[in-house]
Amino acid sequence: MSFSIPDVKLILGAVVLLAVARLFFARRPPHPLPPGPKPLPVIGNLHQLPKSLQWFHLYHWSKKYGPLMHLSMGGQPLVILSTHQAAHDLLNRRSSKYSDRPRMVMAGELVTRGMHMLIRQYDERYKLHQRMEAPLLTLRSASAYRPLQDMESRQLLFDVLGEYDEVAAKGVDFHHHHERAMASFIYTLNYGFRLRTGYEKELLDGKHVQAEFARTGQVGAYIVDSFPSLNHLPRFLAPWKKEADGLYELERQLHVGNLDKGLGNPGWNFSKYMDKSAEAQVMSKVELAFDLGILADAGLDTSTVALDWFIVAWITSGSSWVTKAQKLLDDVVGKDRLPTFEDRPKLAYIDAIASETLRWRPVVVSGVPHFTKVEDNYMGYHIPANSIVLPNAFAITRDESVFGPDVDDFVPERWLADEQDTKPEPTIDVCGLNVTALKDLPQTGFGFGRRICTGRTIARNQLFIQMARMLWAFDVEAGISEATGQRHKVDPMDCTEGFVTLPKPFKAEMRPRGKWVRDIILQSGTTHGIDHAEVLNQASKERERASG
Numbered sequence: 424m425s426f427s428i429p430d431v432k433l434i435l436g437a438v439v440l441l442a443v444a445r446l447f448f449a450r451r452p453p454h455p456l457p458p459g460p461k462p463l464p465v466i467g468n469l470h471q472l473p474k475s476l477q478w479f480h481l482y483h484w485s486k487k488y489g490p491l492m493h494l495s496m497g498g499q500p501l502v503i504l505s506t507h508q509a510a511h512d513l514l515n516r517r518s519s520k521y522s523d524r525p526r527m528v529m530a531g532e533l534v535t536r537g538m539h540m541l542i543r544q545y546d547e548r549y550k551l552h553q554r555m556e557a558p559l560l561t562l563r564s565a566s567a568y569r570p571l572q573d574m575e576s577r578q579l580l581f582d583v584l585g586e587y588d589e590v591a592a593k594g595v596d597f598h599h600h601h602e603r604a605m606a607s608f609i610y611t612l613n614y615g616f617r618l619r620t621g622y623e624k625e626l627l628d629g630k631h632v633q634a635e636f637a638r639t640g641q642v643g644a645y646i647v648d649s650f651p652s653l654n655h656l657p658r659f660l661a662p663w664k665k666e667a668d669g670l671y672e673l674e675r676q677l678h679v680g681n682l683d684k685g686l687g688n689p690g691w692n693f694s695k696y697m698d699k700s701a702e703a704q705v706m707s708k709v710e711l712a713f714d715l716g717i718l719a720d721a722g723l724d725t726s727t728v729a730l731d732w733f734i735v736a737w738i739t740s741g742s743s744w745v746t747k748a749q750k751l752l753d754d755v756v757g758k759d760r761l762p763t764f765e766d767r768p769k770l771a772y773i774d775a776i777a778s779e780t781l782r783w784r785p786v787v788v789s790g791v792p793h794f795t796k797v798e799d800n801y802m803g804y805h806i807p808a809n810s811i812v813l814p815n816a817f818a819i820t821r822d823e824s825v826f827g828p829d830v831d832d833f834v835p836e837r838w839l840a841d842e843q844d845t846k847p848e849p850t851i852d853v854c855g856l857n858v859t860a861l862k863d864l865p866q867t868g869f870g871f872g873r874r875i876c877t878g879r880t881i882a883r884n885q886l887f888i889q890m891a892r893m894l895w896a897f898d899v900e901a902g903i904s905e906a907t908g909q910r911h912k913v914d915p916m917d918c919t920e921g922f923v924t925l926p927k928p929f930k931a932e933m934r935p936r937g938k939w940v941r942d943i944i945l946q947s948g949t950t951h952g953i954d955h956a957e958v959l960n961q962a963s964k965e966r967e968r969a970s971g
């Protein structure tokens with residue numbers, strides 16, 4: 424077969440046309456980007472995001488632009504999810520695509536040398552760590568740690584009463600007591616030592632490391648996060664490298680020091696269990712120590728903050744739900760003993776209060792960012808490859824189609840199952856939670872998909888026992904300011920900035936509800952004399968028994 428010149432021209436023309444068409448269509452995805460505020464060239468939407476309360480601003484934008492928004496952070500695509508449906512569809516149901524984390528050069532690669540569990544990529548190393556932690560964090564395992572939570576919450580009551588007797592209406596530093604109790608519980612479990620005062624060096628260093636992580640991980644804090652190729656610069660031109668080395672060394676010493684204590688302390692604990700695990704055999708000691716250290720970090724602040732918001736809700740909106748909870752506690756528990764985990768099946772209302780606290784003021788209020796390396800389409804929109812995907816927790820927990828009306832109000836009743844759904848034989852899980860009495864609403868405060876919080880059952884148990892005991896024991900009001908002589912005005916929206924969002928500090932008067940409270944707390948006494956190594960050994964036996 425032979426071709427004439429016009430034939431060849433025709434074929435060449437068609438090839439060129441095809442190539443141009445392919446280029447054209449390759450550049451333009453078949454779907455538009457999700458809506459969002461109009462970006463400027465180069466900087467995108469960077470100039471439009473306020474420095475503070477970004478989650479609140481994004482929530483209001485979602486009212487205008489819808490459940491899926493696209494922003495350009497200097498060219499970096501950022502997709503914001505503002506309804507539970509969108510977060511569920513992408514982060515839960517398509518979790519094979521959405522389980523990575525955005526790259527964090529300073530906080531992730533330099534300061535923690537890739538060993539921070541929360542910001543690891545979803546790769547084989549991450550899965551190795553998850554496999555190592557998993558047996559310790561199941562529902563059944565969590566049930567075995569309840570005696571430790573019982574011990575620390577008894578201590579909390581004793582300490583709060585002790586401070587109240589000194590300061591009365593000036594108010595106790597409830598944040599400190601919540602923090603000590605949670606930290607002591609998690610350090611006992613991880614490393615086999617308790618924290619009696621909450622001012623121990625290990626805790627102070629741990630808080631310092633956490634604060635540095637939050638600071639170095641802030642968007643825009645380090646130029647190398649915006650332009651990662653700058654990290655190839657020699658050290659004398661890259662001052663952040665020296666700073667990162669110093670912070671890494673501080674964190675390494677803390678975590679390795681704690682691991683050594685854990686291995687040496689009497690009684691069972693997570694350090695000993697993990698050290699013997701098959702997964703740890705292919706890790707360096709530092710890598711194992713970071714795993715344990717991050718687990719402690721992840722549990723400490725979050726649960727403490729939830730308990731702080733519970734006090735804010737109590738003071739600002741508690742008139743009906745606190746009365747109801749206290750009446751229930753008086754009926755179920757009475758006035759001659761403390762509430763215990765055994766009472767939990769009859770105290771579903773307290774679990775509803777815990778769920779409502781996490782919904783009303785999500786601890787990580789702006790959400791923890793996920794990341795997709797591949798492109799996707801959703802709701803007719805194009806999600807580009809390498810997008811940061813942020814489930815805005817504040818917006819999602821205000822999703823009326825899921826949580827019903829009055830989403831800004833604190834209403835524990837929204838979590839209670841309808842009467843007709845409750846059966847005579849309720850389902851009670853191994854931790855005592857009355858599953859039948861509660862509505863199956865999403866616990867979005869713990870995140871989504873394969874990155875969902877692995878400590879959530881432990882956290883729920885902690886919230887239950889502390890909330891039940893505080894409600895049983897005290898009447899709470901804002902403390903009286905020494906400066907003004909007036910009760911401190913508590914604004915339920917007044918919060919700090921950062922990775923976790925705390926209420927602005929204040930003190931609260933925590934008055935025993937009657938003489939019987941004082942008698943029982945004093946009778947129960949301090950727990951400092953308890954042999955916690957023995958409690959840990961019992962927890963280990965119970966864990967093995969419960970796990971079969």
Ligand code: HEM
Pocket residue numbers: 540541542717718719721722723725726729781786787791792868869870871872873874875876877878879881882
């Ligand atoms: C009220 C208390 C807590 C809250 C509100 C909370 C919330 C969260 C959230 C929102 C995430 C990110 C999920 C996502 O990316 O979608 C997370 C991750 C995590 N949490 Fe929690 N958490 C709490 C307590 C705990 C406790 C007690 C522990 C440990 C015992 C823990 C360990 C972790 C770990 C290890 C991760 C990282 C998971 C990963 O990136 O794959 N958390 N948590």
